[in-house]
Amino acid sequence: MQNALTLSAPISRLKGAGPKLADKLAQLELTSIGDLLFHLPYKYQDRTRITPIGSLRLGMAVVIEGDIRGTQVAFGRRRSLICRIQDGSGLLTIRLFHFTKAQQHVLKNGAAIRCYGEVRMGPTGLEMIHPEYQVREQGEFEALDQRLTPLYPTTEGIHQIRLRNLIEQALDVLNAQGGLPEWLPPDWLTPWQLPSLTDALRTLHRPDPNTDTQTLLDGEHPAQQRLAFEELLAHHLSLQALRQATQATGAQPIAKSKRLVPALRDQLPFSLTGAQQRVCGEIAQDLAHPFPMLRLVQGDVGAGKTLVALIAALQAIESGLQVALMAPTELLAEQHFLNMQAWCEPLGVSIGLLLGKTSRKDRNQLLDGLERGEVQLLVGTHALFQKGVDYHNLGLVIIDEQHRFGVQQRLALKEKANNGTPHQLTMTATPIPRTLAMTAFADMDISIIDELPPGRTPVTTTVISQDRREAVIRRVNAACDDGRQIYWVCTLIEESEELQAEAAEATANRLAEALPGRQIGLLHGKLKAADKSRLMAAFKAGELDILVATTVIEVGVDVPNASVMIIENPERLGLAQLHQLRGRVGRGTTESYCLLMFGQPLSEQGKQRLEVMRQTSDGFVIAEEDLKLRGPGEVLGTRQTGAVGFRVADMERDAHLLEHIPALADRLNREYPSHSPHIIARWLINADRYAQV
Ligand code: ADP
Numbered sequence: 001m002q003n004a005l006t007l008s009a010p011i012s013r014l015k016g017a018g019p020k021l022a023d024k025l026a027q028l029e030l031t032s033i034g035d036l037l038f039h040l041p042y043k044y045q046d047r048t049r050i051t052p053i054g055s056l057r058l059g060m061a062v063v064i065e066g067d068i069r070g071t072q073v074a075f076g077r078r079r080s081l082i083c084r085i086q087d088g089s090g091l092l093t094i095r096l097f098h099f100t101k102a103q104q105h106v107l108k109n110g111a112a113i114r115c116y117g118e119v120r121m122g123p124t125g126l127e128m129i130h131p132e133y134q135v136r137e138q139g140e141f142e143a144l145d146q147r148l149t150p151l152y153p154t155t156e157g158i159h160q161i162r163l164r165n166l167i168e169q170a171l172d173v174l175n176a177q178g179g180l181p182e183w184l185p186p187d188w189l190t191p192w193q194l195p196s197l198t199d200a201l202r203t204l205h206r207p208d209p210n211t212d213t214q215t216l217l218d219g220e221h222p223a224q225q226r227l228a229f230e231e232l233l234a235h236h237l238s239l240q241a242l243r244q245a246t247q248a249t250g251a252q253p254i255a256k257s258k259r260l261v262p263a264l265r266d267q268l269p270f271s272l273t274g275a276q277q278r279v280c281g282e283i284a285q286d287l288a289h290p291f292p293m294l295r296l297v298q299g300d301v302g303a304g305k306t307l308v309a310l311i312a313a314l315q316a317i318e319s320g321l322q323v324a325l326m327a328p329t330e331l332l333a334e335q336h337f338l339n340m341q342a343w344c345e346p347l348g349v350s351i352g353l354l355l356g357k358t359s360r361k362d363r364n365q366l367l368d369g370l371e372r373g374e375v376q377l378l379v380g381t382h383a384l385f386q387k388g389v390d391y392h393n394l395g396l397v398i399i400d401e402q403h404r405f406g407v408q409q410r411l412a413l414k415e416k417a418n419n420g421t422p423h424q425l426t427m428t429a430t431p432i433p434r435t436l437a438m439t440a441f442a443d444m445d446i447s448i449i450d451e452l453p454p455g456r457t458p459v460t461t462t463v464i465s466q467d468r469r470e471a472v473i474r475r476v477n478a479a480c481d482d483g484r485q486i487y488w489v490c491t492l493i494e495e496s497e498e499l500q501a502e503a504a505e506a507t508a509n510r511l512a513e514a515l516p517g518r519q520i521g522l523l524h525g526k527l528k529a530a531d532k533s534r535l536m537a538a539f540k541a542g543e544l545d546i547l548v549a550t551t552v553i554e555v556g557v558d559v560p561n562a563s564v565m566i567i568e569n570p571e572r573l574g575l576a577q578l579h580q581l582r583g584r585v586g587r588g589t590t591e592s593y594c595l596l597m598f599g600q601p602l603s604e605q606g607k608q609r610l611e612v613m614r615q616t617s618d619g620f621v622i623a624e625e626d627l628k629l630r631g632p633g634e635v636l637g638t639r640q641t642g643a644v645g646f647r648v649a650d651m652e653r654d655a656h657l658l659e660h661i662p663a664l665a666d667r668l669n670r671e672y673p674s675h676s677p678h679i680i681a682r683w684l685i686n687a688d689r690y691a692q693v
């Protein structure tokens with residue numbers, strides 16, 4: 001029976017794996033025996049050697065051996081049993097919060113003890129809390145383990161030992177089968193001195209005693225690097241496959257604009273920057289193709305992305321196609337709508353706004369117009385792609401600020417178009433470090449607007465403690481005297497709009513008290529959309545001196561006369577987010593100021609991060625720092641972490657591999673085209689979905 005097993009057989013064929021267990025394993029995406037091989041340890045316990053107490057460091061998980069030098073019950077905040085151990089090199093305490101009389105008795109003075117546990121700092125020195133232990137009054141301890149002990153990610157109801165046993169069986173099947181097929185050309189591995197896939201898997205599941213444990217724990221072992229390499233390649237190949245599948249659906253080619261774009265440019269009180277012109281050119285080229293554009297435009301805040309988007313939209317509209325512009329928030333959608341309307345109306349282009357809360361009557365009217373093709377440009381939030389929103393001839397979708405379209409959304413888009421897939425233009429103000437862009441956006445072409453419109457003055461940033469609030473308020477008052485308008489931004493860690501709104505309201509009240517006679521507005525997420533728009537309009541018109549706001553103003557809001565921004569508790573925000581916020585000032589010609597008013601105490605890292613903000617206004621530098629300090633998930637935003645959720649690879653640790661991936665992916669597709677689907681299938685859970693697009 002056992003020798004008939006193959007890696008593609010279901011796990012239930014293994015010994016000790018009943019249907020119940022199989023169901024639980026399916027929750028971990030483990031169904032075939034082969035899947036188990038790719039279920040890798042998340043860490044290893046080293047029980048192969050004894051570490052002298054004198055060389056322990058915090059956080060180490062190790063085996064120690066010594067003699068018991070006193071056991072007693074300690075009455076602190078919680079009663080605990082403490083036991084001191086000495087091994088000639090130092091002294092360690094073990095602490096049990098739950099203990100029995102019998103345990104107290106076993107931990108006898110002078111007996112030998114062996115413990116395995118994690119080293120922590122206790123009130124009197126290094127400790128292990130509830131370690132595993134054995135005590136011997138005479139005789140030897142058992143032999144130490146021969147290999148590092150793998151610990152696997154598991155789920156409720158599957159014991160670590162059970163999982164380990166199943167994986168052992170899977171390794172036996174692997175060996176009986178003579179290993180896994182190798183899809184990487186062997187000579188590719190030599191420059192990095194990486195093992196074959198099969199050897200790498202064997203090493204990771206059953207590291208032998210000679211394995212360099214520290215590199216393994218750090219994830220830098222060649223076996224891990226081998227897998228990371230293939231995983232990064234698989235990820236890249238899958239995005240390319242997705243791109244090809246999307247483009248294979250075709251799109252309606254869009255000709256260069258002869259009428260609308262020149263008319264817009266005549267209307268503009270300024271000329272496009274060189275960078276804007278270049279990016280518009282890249283977009284025009286994409287649009288001319290009979291397959292969908294998949295382009296990401298990156299540009300720092302204030303670089304003028306909206307105009308670039310508008311120019312693309314006008315091109316599509318002139319070709320008789322409709323355009324959908326999606327913004328991440330209703331506030332931003334309204335802002336876009338107002339801006340676009342101002343540009344579009346003189347050109348005779350009809351534009352609509354669709355929000356979740358649009359009244360049924362307005363909505364029906366809008367949707368009728370959309371279906372008949374009378375609405376040429378539709379602005380909105382996610383509502384744009386809901387059921388019941390039917391376009392006459394959707395040809396271009398513009399996604400503002402970092403909404404990344406996943407596979408599902410692309411499928412939905414295809415359904416919205418009646419001829420191929422719409423062209424797609426994504427705009428983001430988050431400068432994405434190069435390695436990250438290569439990984440997360442491998443399915444898109446990237447354009448960068450790397451030039452700000454002329455006449456911008458850089459924002460002077462000051463870092464100041466909240467203790468100096470009074471002084472800050474005096475400065476705000478003086479700035480108002482100079483005719484400046486001010487943003488006062490309140491941040492909160494809590495996600496709750498409710499709490500945010502309350503905090504902002506309290507601040508607004510305090511400011512009103514301190515600065516009687518100043519016009520103060522309060523903007524937060526709990527306000528009705530109409531009230532928000534009214535407030536923004538009043539602020540834009542100069543009727544308000546100070547706008548107290550939550551981080552809802554983070555994206556897109558454009559009031560050139562606002563030249564001072566106070567940010568409370570900037571230490572709570574990511575650098576990219578601070579950069580976005582700060583980008584709301586410095587849009588006019590007067591010199592602008594940003595005050596980062598931090599709360600005490602500020603950690604060393606917190607200080608460093610604010611210092612970065614003070615020193616530079618270069619979004620790329622800030623993003624690189626953010627990446628270093630907080631990792632890729634935070635930089636891309638939680639929405640996108642799925643795109644970079646690797647099983648083995650780590651974008652920072654494996655950056656040296658990552659650099660080579662795009663070229664190698666191209667080469668693989670050229671020289672070994674049949675291998676690529678195998679590599680994708682091996683690494684991507686639900687890999688088949690890439691074929692459906
Ligand atoms: P972002 O890239 O942050 O979306 P916007 O598109 O909102 O930037 O542009 C910011 C401001 O700069 C707007 O007021 C816009 O009208 C103005 N602007 C855009 N392009 C130019 C340009 N070439 N010259 C001068 N001002 C420009």
Ligand code: MG
Nearest residue numbers: 305306555556
């Ligand atoms: Mg914008």
